[in-house]
Amino acid sequence: MSTLAPRVVVVSRRSELDELLARHGTRGAAAFFLRQRGRDLDEVTARHEALRAALTEVGAAVPADWRRGSVERADLPRFLFAPEDVVIAVGQDGLVANVAKYLDGQPVIGVDPEPGRNAGVLVRHRASAVSRLLAGGRPGGEARTMVVARLDDGQELYGLNEIYVGHAGHQSARYVLSVPSGSSERQSSSGLIVGTGTGATGWCASIARERSAVPELPGVAEAGLCWFVREAWPSPATGVSLVAGVLGGDSELELTSESERLVVFADGVEGDALELSWGQRVRVGLAGRRLQLV
Template sequence: MVLAPRVVVVHRRTELDGLLERHGTRGQAEFFLRTRGRTLADVQGRHDAQDAALGEVRAAVPGEWRRGDVERGDLYRFGFEPGDVVVVVGQDGLVANVAKYVGTQVVVGIDPEPGRNAGVLVTHRPREASDLLRAVVRGNAAVQSRAMVTATLDDGESLDALNEVFVGHPSHQSARYRIGAAGVVESQSSSGLIAATGTGATGWAASIHRERRAGVELPGVADRALAWFVREAWPSPSTATSLTAGRLVDGEALTVVVESDALVVFGDGLEADRLTATWGQTITLALADRTLQLL
């Protein structure tokens, strides 16, 4: 028996949802916003825009197809199927969240507020959903493979990220470690390091690159490459600063051996979803085997 295609719509709670949960009533939420120079009308408008976009996307799914729906907070326990078409309705960050949990499924980014957001991953409009879904199922949609970065501990734990992985002290103060790249190893003390993909090269990595004026070329969105940067390396009699930036391609890796009580590893700014490496453990950063299949 051949199963009908399944469309999984991913969304996140709006700011209004969070305010009402926190303050209990619309009146209390409005007072809170007013004390900060904001209005309930703006928050309500963005809530309504997302609701309207979700309604339009859901209505675009043919009646005979299967459907799934998941809020961002439940992604870690949602069972994606290999043939799913995953439709993300929200901002770019939600696509990065989804990337951690999907494999070869095609991800479609829908911007609920076209013209207001400057998204680079959610580039489609709600009204396009019907044509996009059918094109994906027919197999003639233009899909782009986006590289991901993986961080692996020597005990087998690992995590993947779409934009970048951060390694450093839990409080972002000085971390001690030994870093290794291209056969060169040195001890360092710094506020951590990041390894970024071409997708992430327009964010945190771009900021470091501009300030550092490093001679490392940032990867493009379609490149199978990573750029890595050490933040604020500190020279001392026991620590050096010669390995502070570089580029990795397939088959290459950056290693970090922990010489502090513990270092944390997290991806795409999600500090709550992190790995912890203790003294003597090795963290390996490299291109992930899997990619995000983005429409």
């Protein structure tokens, strides 16, 4: 029985130049738009060319007998990944987080097209390294913890950095929060954030810096989560005692909506969100799947 050759799927997003041209039509119009904002078309063009060069080099590094595919970030919700895929994300760190929620064990190689400009936490390789990484066959990766939100109607949403539950406009959301200890509290806040060790350097870290007492944030390889309630409002009907903590193992937070419409989204992608209506419940905890980061 023949073994199906791996497929390399290259994930990217449109460059800023591509987006400017789509909006303004011509380079001249794009240049005028940038000048009005104190920017230069040459800088935007250089970044575009760096991305194109990285994509070309990555494409040339794929073994001749492997299958190929490509997808832009905006089309990820509609793209079907296969178990034998090797995913190469060419762009900023956030692109790896964007694709992670659609994967289940496929290795991900993060390629930084502009070394020195990006943090390079998740896009850890240059395009020139891809040939070596694929030379030995399908590469292995280190497991990164993910977080999952499960609605009571069976819908699920995964995140690599964090999951947000709250009002779509980040205004006051009303709900009942239940924690693993068995305590529960009716709250009004600007949302609940549940983050992983990978995400603990981002949104969760920003919230933690503003608090005088915070739980210890998980490390990137740790099977644990941290959670924060943003701007909980004390009132005769709502409390502020359950505003931060950690989760591990099978422990979960449960949130029951007392608003007409709350949203659940992951890793800052608000366009790919689940919705909760009044009385609907969502449970958030450690995901069974992990990102395999090469």
